[in-house]
Amino acid sequence: MTGWVAIAGLGPGNDALITPEVTETLAQATDIIGYIPYVARIAPRAGLNLHPTDNRVELDRALHALQLAAQGARVVVVSSGDPGVFAMASAVFEAVEAHPEYTDTDLRVLPGITAMLAAAAAAGAPLGHDFCAINLSDNLKPWEVIEHRLRMAARGDFAMAFYNPRSKSRPHGFEKTLKVLREECGPDRLITFARAVSKPDQKLVTVPLADATPEMADMQTVVIVGNSTTKFVGRYVYTPRSAS
Amino acid sequence: MTGWVAIAGLGPGNDALITPEVTETLAQATDIIGYIPYVARIAPRAGLNLHPTDNRVELDRALHALQLAAQGARVVVVSSGDPGVFAMASAVFEAVEAHPEYTDTDLRVLPGITAMLAAAAAAGAPLGHDFCAINLSDNLKPWEVIEHRLRMAARGDFAMAFYNPRSKSRPHGFEKTLKVLREECGPDRLITFARAVSKPDQKLVTVPLADATPEMADMQTVVIVGNSTTKFVGRYVYTPRSAS
Known part of the structure; x- marks a missing residue:
């Protein structure tokens, strides 16, 4: 099984603002990583591992996602809003830069409605x-x-x-x-x-x-x-x- | 029947980037107004009037939406991307300012994924x-x-x-x-x-x-x-x- 990391935007709070692309990707995930209140927005289901973490540990969180994907996991890093606007996307790329062994990870950024x-x-x-x-x-x-x-x-x-x-x-x-x-x-x-x-x-x-x-x-x-x-x-x- | 105008963002092109909020609003519409290629993205159905117009007629299009809503229509003005970013939302508010009789129109802006x-x-x-x-x-x-x-x-x-x-x-x-x-x-x-x-x-x-x-x-x-x-x-x- 080939792992991947998707960095997905959940929008500002109302689930009617989550794109179908993000919803479909969440349905394929084995692991959800993110700040506690964002992971809390994901419905638990069998086979889905939730990894909520505290604020200000963005790089640890990003590295964890890369490590899990290398082991075959399908990981969604959840951000509020859009992951590319003051959120997790840049942190994941910083982690890749600091750990070049993850450069070939299958990485995608899924846009969202930013605040x-x-x-x-x-x-x-x-x-x-x-x-x-x-x-x-x-x-x-x-x-x-x-x-x-x-x-x-x-x-x-x-x-x-x-x-x-x-x-x-x-x-x-x-x-x-x-x-x-x-x-x-x-x-x-x-x-x-x-x-x-x-x-x-x-x-x-x-x-x-x-x-x-x-x-x-x-x-x-x-x-x-x-x-x-x-x-x-x-x-x-x-x-x-x-x-x- | 009370009419309304929703100014909705269809995102950059892939339908998987259209929010459920926009999809649900389109399903309630009686009239769709917008630039030809954006209206072409809306599936025709019985009871839905499509009003595609050429580029550079934003204010005419906005006024048309306000007029239809005043007659009881449920109008969605479609933009690509986000309607508030270099798209139709400001044009609709300019039309309201120029035609104060429409100030009390039920108006909503529905965000989208901007390009x-x-x-x-x-x-x-x-x-x-x-x-x-x-x-x-x-x-x-x-x-x-x-x-x-x-x-x-x-x-x-x-x-x-x-x-x-x-x-x-x-x-x-x-x-x-x-x-x-x-x-x-x-x-x-x-x-x-x-x-x-x-x-x-x-x-x-x-x-x-x-x-x-x-x-x-x-x-x-x-x-x-x-x-x-x-x-x-x-x-x-x-x-x-x-x-x-």
């Missing part, structure tokens, strides 16, 4: 023109890099989507982000906080930057900042297709 | 760190805006995904884009051309910028440029999770 696009859809179309996706976590990059990217994105008049805006271990990062955004974009720019997108407790709030506070975001929140043309129409927020 | 994320998955994980999405079409914005955004994205060391890189009516735009990228990113930066992603004739090519030519892209191509850390591992292209 910012589900959030944008729920809000209207705030990412309807050029935009950037930025991970605000400073676990893997210094604040200076984040600040520079925020300023470049603002000066390019990109809309922006932020992942991991705030955590208990980084209470002040998002406050600094809001300060940089107000300097670059002014007080009237619209900012949307989308929490628990596509889940029963989904909550969306859009305010001008002047009224945004750090407490509006947590680790379950995706934040979207409009560009200079982003506006309300009725209860929807959208960015026109033309540049200002 | 850049399917392309990234097929290539490996080139968008695994902060990235920008840029529409290179100058139909709705001047070249100067595109060039400025390219430079800001490059100076922020974002990876980049380009939609609509090249068309018969704009043969020189992508040549100019490659020139700007070489100036900003140097000759060694990796660039991936992903054509007909997820379709039977999918083709992926990754080269250093020095070897990229305008002819490598057409309107069916999504182009992904790595950041300064993007590299090959085996046959995959990926961007590590850490900043350089």
Whole structure:
């Protein structure tokens, strides 16, 4: 039996956003690897081994997947959203690079609905023109890099989507982000906080930057900042297709 | 009967990438509106009216959807990819803004797998760190805006995904884009051309910028440029999770 690894995106939370490609691949799997809450979304069945692990062990998890596949297992590494956007795909390739004996592993990345696009859809179309996706976590990059990217994105008049805006271990990062955004974009720019997108407790709030506070975001929140043309129409927020 | 409009993403081409949410909504529709090749993806059935229209009539198409819904129709406006990324969602909100009598229409945006994320998955994980999405079409914005955004994205060391890189009516735009990228990113930066992603004739090519030519892209191509850390591992292209 030939093993393989599929790195699959489960979307933002609602099972109606899981692609048939991912569902079919999960049905063929012998092993599911991932962060505890994502593995918990997979229905147990005979012959399926579930390997839930804690956060921040991405490389161990990736190596485990490669090892199991080398033994013939059909492994699905589950991510929320899209595995290629601030999720497990890059971690698996980092593990392959560090362990070249796994270079010939049968590896596939299966895309999913990433949080910012589900959030944008729920809000209207705030990412309807050029935009950037930025991970605000400073676990893997210094604040200076984040600040520079925020300023470049603002000066390019990109809309922006932020992942991991705030955590208990980084209470002040998002406050600094809001300060940089107000300097670059002014007080009237619209900012949307989308929490628990596509889940029963989904909550969306859009305010001008002047009224945004750090407490509006947590680790379950995706934040979207409009560009200079982003506006309300009725209860929807959208960015026109033309540049200002 | 109360009408509604759903703006739905059909993904990049493979039906296995259409979400169950979209499939279920299509099953409830009375009318399908969209660009000819996207409407052609919907199976005809009794009671379903198909309204295929030509390209570049987005606002007419959007208004037609709102008018039908006001008459009680259940309308799905189909986009390829994700409707919120350089597709029909913003056009529908523009139509609502221009025709305020439709402000209270029951409108929903249903996310889909957008081309850049399917392309990234097929290539490996080139968008695994902060990235920008840029529409290179100058139909709705001047070249100067595109060039400025390219430079800001490059100076922020974002990876980049380009939609609509090249068309018969704009043969020189992508040549100019490659020139700007070489100036900003140097000759060694990796660039991936992903054509007909997820379709039977999918083709992926990754080269250093020095070897990229305008002819490598057409309107069916999504182009992904790595950041300064993007590299090959085996046959995959990926961007590590850490900043350089």
